Amino acid sequence: MPPAALPLVPEHGLEFADVQVFAQVGEARRTILGPLSLQLTEHRICLVGANGSGKSTLLRLGNGLVRPDTGTVTVAGRPAYRQRDRVGFLFADPLAQLIMPTARQDIELSLRRRIRSAEQRRAAAEDWLDRLGLLRLADQSVHDLSGGERQLVALTAVLASEPEILLCDEPTTLLDLRNRTALLQRLADLPQQLIIATHDLDLAAQSDRVIVLDQGTVIVDGPPEPAIATYRDYSAGQP
Numbered sequence: 600m601p602p603a604a605l606p607l608v609p610e611h612g613l614e615f616a617d618v619q620v621f622a623q624v625g626e627a628r629r630t631i632l633g634p635l636s637l638q639l640t641e642h643r644i645c646l647v648g649a650n651g652s653g654k655s656t657l658l659r660l661g662n663g664l665v666r667p668d669t670g671t672v673t674v675a676g677r678p679a680y681r682q683r684d685r686v687g688f689l690f691a692d693p694l695a696q697l698i699m700p701t702a703r704q705d706i707e708l709s710l711r712r713r714i715r716s717a718e719q720r721r722a723a724a725e726d727w728l729d730r731l732g733l734l735r736l737a738d739q740s741v742h743d744l745s746g747g748e749r750q751l752v753a754l755t756a757v758l759a760s761e762p763e764i765l766l767c768d769e770p771t772t773l774l775d776l777r778n779r780t781a782l783l784q785r786l787a788d789l790p791q792q793l794i795i796a797t798h799d800l801d802l803a804a805q806s807d808r809v810i811v812l813d814q815g816t817v818i819v820d821g822p823p824e825p826a827i828a829t830y831r832d833y834s835a836g837q838p
Contacts, residue, residue: 612640612792613661613679613686613764618670620656620815632656632815633670639794645803645823646796647830648812654796657812658766661794662686674764684712687762687791691769693753694741702728702744702752703737709759727759728752731785747778754785767795771802800827 619633632653646654659665660672663680674682690696699705706724707717714720728734733751741749750770757765767786771779783802786793795802803809809826811819811833819829 612638612674613794614638614671614673614676615657615660615667616671616673618660618667618672620660620665621668630815632660633667635817636670637810637817637820639792639808641807642792643806644792644794644808644810645806646794646810646812647798647800647803647827649834651814652812653815654812655768656815658688658768658794658796661764661766662688664688684760685762686764686766687757687760689750689754689757689765689767689770691772693746693749696753697741697749697756700740701738702733702741702755705741705752705756706759709756712760724759727755731755731758745778746773747775747781750774750778750782751785754782758789758791763791765789765791765793767793767797769796769798771797771799800830803827 615635615637618635620631621628622631646657648654656665660667661679662683666680672679674685679686697705699708703721703724706727707720710720710723714723725734725737728737731751731754733748733755736744736748736752741752744752750773770786771782774782797803804823804827806823809819809821809823810817811826811830813833818833819826
């Protein structure tokens, strides 16, 4: 996934220092992530692992949707939960984040913090939709859109807030081949740093770095080819 322009990765990037996340199960406390320390500075990073391995939790830590029980998560040296304007998040299910009735209104909502004028927000929303080839969908209900169209509108809404880092949680899971291809092409063209949780090893192979997680622990971290090969061998040996 080569970037179309110079990367916008913040200085020092996204950093996890001695991070752990726990869950209360009855009277017991279970570790669901960590302990781990990571510095994420590469332009395209994929998180790979089975369901429940900790990929989504790691992403949610990255923009403050989840807070660590121990350790720190920072963006450019500041706590991640205070840097949400710099870190966008794309969910697997776009309906989890498309909260306005129409595509245009959802983009306008993303622009509200930066553009005070309603007229200017409307024009800017149209411009963003046009950039991604979605202007024809501007006034359609998001519930009438296809899964692929919803995901592209959700991506547009995130990009309209102009983040420097984009976290994507299984962004192609609900898409057919045509819409998957369209979404991945849009992502490939972005200058933002991308950190993607995925089961798609073909997608992971195009990244700059692959981090493999299992039961909340990093088991492989490195260049795509050897990391994916190790992950395949590891998975083959699991019951």
